[in-house]
Amino acid sequence: MADSETKNCRGLRWALIGSVTLNLLVAGVIVGGFVAHDRHPPRPVVGDVSLGAFTEALSPEDRDALRRAAQKRGGDFRDMRRAARADMTALIGALQADPWNRAEVEKILARHKARTIERVDIGETLIFDRLEEMSPEERHAFAERLLQGAQRFDKRVEHDDDRPAKP
Template sequence: MAGSENSKCRGLRWALIGSVTLNLLVAGVIVGGFVAHDRHPPRPVVGDVSLGAFTEALSPEDRDALRRAAQKRVGDFRDMRQAARTDMTALIAALQADPWNRAEVEQILARHKARTIDRVDIGEALIFERLEEMTPEERRAFAERLLKGAQRFDKRLDRDDNRPPRP
């Protein structure tokens, strides 16, 4: 029984280390952006809207329309970024504490998860708004581009599945 609990703790520890590493990488990108801000002109408030596979299938006009729609929600994104910074500071402090408080870390990670879901929900709302504005011909063209992208992805997966494993 003790061995089972030990392996669960070890697995949880590795999952936490992976999560913290990913969050620290994100924080590094953010800090790097602040440091490099003086060297580069400021970007638009909302850059390119990324919606995974949908992004490639959208026409340039659709991407511009989505960007404009996202810029109207800039306050939502700004609030999320500020909350993420606050939570990152809290997470680092919680992880450095001895003993560390698991419940506190769980709460911080739950807030991170909720923000991620909120961002996905905003993206979903934006894509639905755009789809409703499209003509039937534009929607069919979008569907065709989406199909081609899915087929390219499937071919890539098939090609990768047939490669021999790396030593």
Template sequence: MAEQQPGRAAMRGWVRALFVASLTLNLAVAGVVIGGLVAHEQHPPRPPVGDIGLGPFTEAFSSEDRGALRRAAKAEGLNFKAMRDEAQADLAALTRALEAEPWDEAAVQAALGAHRERTLERIEIGERLMVDRLRAMSPQERHAFAKRLGTVFARFERKPPEK
């Protein structure tokens, strides 16, 4: 009868533990990938910030319409990178004001006011471009847009409130 060496038994236990750990990690990665694919299908990603972002309206426009809106904005000289940079600067100013000691309410109000003004300006531009695009659509295209918009809003209503 062959004797078992003590080192071999320990080695088999170590290999088995490594195998179990590897299998667990692979299953976790597969779960994340599959979960991401399922979530992507149910909730497609939002358009990039700083682009023609019209909230839920953006999602209801076709990709061709979004492209036309983007081209119209660029034709007017809108610079999306500059808009993103300005929004980041507003956030940085607000963060600095919130972290300041002693509390400087005027700085917080100024940062929020600057952000509000930029946001309102972007909303006005977006609304004007959207109306121009809707005006250029055929009645059938507008009806299809209205149907997609209803679907988008229905999905927003089904989302549970954030905690």
């Protein structure tokens, strides 16, 4: 009888150890989730506003302001991404068709072009709005950074032009 009580105690002990371990794992996952969320919050709807040559010339504050303005239009960008994914699927299907349908591919590429133009138009509106909010000093500093970026680009192009052509 003492032998069966010892086995029951051992079984109960292992069940208790397993329960505590499982509870600690669950607590660790929950605490880890909170810590990770604070360190790495969810991605915003608009990750970064890219305006070509303007992007590097903008101050960090201007980029943040543009990002916030773009996030207010988040639905526009989300809808464009969904449409782009759907069109990519359609384009792949149209290209894999045998014989392929040129008219269908042209329609898909025309929708892609229209979306690209719409994104450029939104970016243009955002940059104009931001420029209007800048003080004259901020605009001059932006223009100076834009000039420096253009000069770096020109030097890089000149350097690339001096290289011999690859065979």
